[in-house]
Amino acid sequence: MTTGLKIKPADGKLGILTPGMGAVSSTFMAGVIASRRGIRLPIGSITQMGHIRLGKRTDNRQPLVKDFVPLTRLDDIVFGGWDIFEDSVYEAAVKAGVLPMDLLNELKDELDAIRPMPAVFDNFYVKKLHGTFVKKGATKMDLAEQLIADMKAFQKDNGCSRLVMVWCGSTEIFLKPSDVHQTVESFEAGLRSNHPDIAPSMIYAYAAIKLGIPYANGAPNLSADIPALEALSKQTGSPTCGKDFKTGQTLIKTVLAPAFKARLLGVSGWFSTNILGNRDGEVLDDPGSFKTKEESKLSVLDTILQPELYPDLYGNLFHKVRINYYPPRGDNKEGWDNIDIFGWMGLPMQIKVDFLCRDSILAAPIVLDLALFLDLSKRAGLGGIQEWLSFYLKSPVTPQGLYPEHDLFIQQKKMKNTLRWMMGEELVTHLGREYYEDLSQDDR
Ligand SMILES: NC(=O)c1ccc[n+]([C@@H]2O[C@H](COP(=O)([O-])OP(=O)(O)OC[C@H]3O[C@@H](n4cnc5c(N)ncnc54)[C@H](O)[C@@H]3O)[C@@H](O)[C@H]2O)c1
Numbered sequence: 001m002t003t004g005l006k007i008k009p010a011d012g013k014l015g016i017l018t019p020g021m022g023a024v025s026s027t028f029m030a031g032v033i034a035s036r037r038g039i040r041l042p043i044g045s046i047t048q049m050g051h052i053r054l055g056k057r058t059d060n061r062q063p064l065v066k067d068f069v070p071l072t073r074l075d076d077i078v079f080g081g082w083d084i085f086e087d088s089v090y091e092a093a094v095k096a097g098v099l100p101m102d103l104l105n106e107l108k109d110e111l112d113a114i115r116p117m118p119a120v121f122d123n124f125y126v127k128k129l130h131g132t133f134v135k136k137g138a139t140k141m142d143l144a145e146q147l148i149a150d151m152k153a154f155q156k157d158n159g160c161s162r163l164v165m166v167w168c169g170s171t172e173i174f175l176k177p178s179d180v181h182q183t184v185e186s187f188e189a190g191l192r193s194n195h196p197d198i199a200p201s202m203i204y205a206y207a208a209i210k211l212g213i214p215y216a217n218g219a220p221n222l223s224a225d226i227p228a229l230e231a232l233s234k235q236t237g238s239p240t241c242g243k244d245f246k247t248g249q250t251l252i253k254t255v256l257a258p259a260f261k262a263r264l265l266g267v268s269g270w271f272s273t274n275i276l277g278n279r280d281g282e283v284l285d286d287p288g289s290f291k292t293k294e295e296s297k298l299s300v301l302d303t304i305l306q307p308e309l310y311p312d313l314y315g316n317l318f319h320k321v322r323i324n325y326y327p328p329r330g331d332n333k334e335g336w337d338n339i340d341i342f343g344w345m346g347l348p349m350q351i352k353v354d355f356l357c358r359d360s361i362l363a364a365p366i367v368l369d370l371a372l373f374l375d376l377s378k379r380a381g382l383g384g385i386q387e388w389l390s391f392y393l394k395s396p397v398t399p400q401g402l403y404p405e406h407d408l409f410i411q412q413k414k415m416k417n418t419l420r421w422m423m424g425e426e427l428v429t430h431l432g433r434e435y436y437e438d439l440s441q442d443d444r
Helices: 023-036 089-096 101-106 108-112 140-157 184-192 200-210 227-236 249-262 279-284 287-305 359-379 387-392 408-422
Strands: 013-019 077-083 160-167 215-217 239-241 266-276 318-325 334-342 348-356
Touching: 013 140, 013 200, 013 359, 023 077, 023 089, 023 101, 023 108, 023 359, 077 140, 089 101, 089 108, 101 108, 140 160, 140 184, 140 200, 160 200, 160 359, 184 200, 184 227, 200 215, 200 227, 215 359, 227 239, 239 359, 239 387, 249 266, 249 287, 249 334, 249 348, 249 408, 266 287, 279 287, 279 318, 287 318, 359 387, 387 408
Parallel strands: 013 077, 013 160, 160 215, 215 239, 266 318
Antiparallel strands: 266 334, 334 348
């Protein structure tokens, strides 16, 4: 039993800044504004609608998460961000076509007032986009300093006591960690020498982390997932997490795969394909950006199924992921999965999943929860990688030497137990009461 952490209260305003103000970001902002006006519910958000069990089952304590841990209230959130297009959030939301026009028009006054700051962008890292609202600087360090100045000015102008950054920008090309990413010194030297392995998302992450501002990466590109920025985040006490919001197909995958594993059903093949027609889909039509997404989507099955421990069941699994840009569908993605499984005596069976989802509707509550929980971590004095937020991420970043946890239910348990631990509540082990009560406090 711990006594809990000393958590500073969530006094004052929290600025949530998103590099990238497209479909996900505008849907997130519109949803928060609609929720605080009381005209829609923040469905899918654990910080707003989730309950958490405390103590024994017989204690009957199930408060709302937001009443249990000190979170920023929706009324205290201020929105900001950067984009390579000058559109206001209202205009971006209209173009994204996710939310109905009657709702957007009801929120127009507030959404139209949220305007992006000019972006740090380089077409080399996102081939399909050609934006004009872009900062100029002789070096990548100059650009980082401009972002730092933007954040300081935003905080002052909006009277915010704290800021959080959540990357909602496009998926960049596939990059592997290289020498320049290894230490804070090599990274800063690389910023000064315009090293090509430093992508714009890394410059944003560096700027936030340098200021001790929490940083989450909602896309699969490396961004803060490099030793240099991990080290910096520990130095500055900046909580971080990433990568890639776990929304449609992968959410379902990390629910189904643990079920097969739990019942020791074999899997010989898993074919996943998608059609989507939004700007994200267009960006992912470029092989460089797709490779980044593919790696992220492919990573989940191996760690859940553990083929090295179960070679007879999962040793020959063929896993394929496809994303097809298909404009007529817009943001309404369709994801098909064909899963070939086998059971007793090796006899084969099939499962087909057809998920007609709405990408940004699934991602928006994740942006909100990550921002509020990272701000909580910051106030609790927890810097560096926040593995307990893996629940929300397709490709969770872990401290060096640890493998990520992908099983949604293990991730959920970890998240809830972390909240209990922060507040000095007993961890829930799910051990039966008849045994539990025999144990001394220390054995629980
Ligand atoms: N919607 C989902 O379910 C989901 C799930 C997981 C990950 N993601 C990721 O979230 C990100 C956002 O998705 P979306 O659907 O909103 O895409 P989007 O194309 O609608 O929005 C992305 C925005 O980022 C801007 N942008 C690109 N590079 C930038 C830069 N360097 N600085 C500032 N702005 C920049 C683009 O102009 C665009 O407006 C994508 O990377 C996507 O892969 C989305």
